[in-house]
Amino acid sequence: MDANKITIHDIARDLEIDSSTVSRALNNSPRVAKKTKDKILKRADELGYQRNILASNLRRNVSNTIGVIIPRISRHFFSSVIQGVEETAYLAGYNVIICQTLEQFEREKNITETLFANRVDGVLISISMETLDYKHLEKFKKAGIPVVFFDRHCNIPENNNVLIDDFKAGFDAIQHLIDKGCKKIVHFSGPQELEIYKNRLEGYKKALHNNNIPFHSQYVLNSKLMENDGVENAKKLIDTQLEFDGIFSANDTAAIGAMKYLTSIGIKIPQEIAIVGFSNEPISTVINPSLTTINQPGFEMGKIATDLLLKHIKKEKGLPQSQTIIMDSNLIERESTKK
Amino acid sequence: MDANKITIHDIARDLEIDSSTVSRALNNSPRVAKKTKDKILKRADELGYQRNILASNLRRNVSNTIGVIIPRISRHFFSSVIQGVEETAYLAGYNVIICQTLEQFEREKNITETLFANRVDGVLISISMETLDYKHLEKFKKAGIPVVFFDRHCNIPENNNVLIDDFKAGFDAIQHLIDKGCKKIVHFSGPQELEIYKNRLEGYKKALHNNNIPFHSQYVLNSKLMENDGVENAKKLIDTQLEFDGIFSANDTAAIGAMKYLTSIGIKIPQEIAIVGFSNEPISTVINPSLTTINQPGFEMGKIATDLLLKHIKKEKGLPQSQTIIMDSNLIERESTKK
């Protein structure tokens, strides 16, 4: 941090001109003669000048940084998102601060404080499971700091969202299972406080309805998305001796837990499993050949959400105050299970 | 970014004192009377003052930011590391810039430029597969910016490293397989330019030697760690009709690829598999019950590496110029495979 002492003043002195001219040249201002500009750029390069971004940011009153709030980075979907975010932000010259709520509302509130204190220029967020009110996000809006929700949005108008069509994803998954002959489909759901899980459940119901299959609430098992929840759900399934010929999980982690448990006690996994929001590609075909996943494109979602956020940060003309971008989620049937 | 206009001057004017006193109070300096300090803190709180970190950083010539360079964040091991890094850095009041090389040397060089331009106070790095020379890291040392290597270090003296004992991990894995009756153990290795894979291979050789099992080079298959490399390796294994009764993989991703392929063509996976550097816990027990993993503690490694880096940044007294911290890697045998 103590190297590169060369400032615009050094190169100004060297060229016997004023530092403000150097600044203008370096910012490619049209208000400086081509000739002097070239001279300045050349000398700056020779001296190995590097702009002090901190000083520049302070002066311009920006941080060149966007904050990302996610439940936990070690979940494959979210790390894919981060990959997309990083890439897009990097290309635009922005830094990224990543913060994990670990699904805790308290942490989410603290994080917003930190990001605010760090003067982030914008925020991407996928809310925690415990997040039921959104006061902690209001100060961003008040301060004119744009916020974009992705995946786990909150059901409030006037928000910018980037999502998949969770209803459709759930619907498609069930229709797919039904097409393959399933009639008794268990649903591993997620916290109903989160819109996405509510919508996936609705898709499930709707598909059953369309196919004249009655809905039974005991076929729906909620969970908190942890692997162990999947184990518990599977146990409950066995204990209650519920008959089923297919599983539809709204979440990958819990599904994995369930499959682990079922295989470990020697129970044959039902022939058909579908998982929405699946992201952990490396696992998918190994764990169970008869698996259908409705993949959630984390990488692309990260890119699109960041793009949208940057547009808001740059106050691009003609940008709607708020919008919801629905991305495609693609149903992937494994080779070994195709008919 | 335009809210919170309240500065130390505002609260100084309000209290009819000097802003420098306010600054001292806010920094909890001992050189300000308890009484005035309390008064200042109270007023600051009332006015909703928030320090402008950018200005503070500029003045103190720090960035309060550490840079992390990793191959790719979507690999479970690295995202676990990030989790540890974030947590430790966050508690110490530091921000983190995460950059991915995607295993490309060119990108790694660019990234160091970016981090340097961003005036990071320190760097954590796990080098890319293509990284053979380290000139791009020299400028950090020259500028007095500490660098800590983790996992994928480079074989240069005077570095700070946080590692597992890769030789021992490889050795233990093989000894374990031998104890279980394996005699013909295939080794999926990684790029031999990276120390860690060289050392794991050495551990493999040494364990064979200790057990009077001859080493045959055709049992060693290198790869570039991608899932598809694992598939190719498995194909080669089948094509050459090599007899084997165990697999030792130095890498999880490639191992998964291999297992995918072997199962997909209906080949029974050999009874014993051991994987060093395994991190993808969610997968482990599902994919193959007869699996032993030598886990690499990403989260802890991230914490320890960050701790060490922060000590260097803070120029803690009595800190050795350079050191190598060897962490434990724990061999985990799955329930279903225990004897």
Added chain:
DNA sequence: CTGTTAGCGCGTTCAA
């Protein structure tokens, strides 16, 4: 213990 003064490095007035 507190105030005065002087910048950190840059970008942006206002004049010339």
Added chain:
DNA sequence: TTGAACGCGCTAACAG
């Protein structure tokens, strides 16, 4: 087209 001067908000040196 360029220069002079100022200030972003904060901290540090030196007095007193």
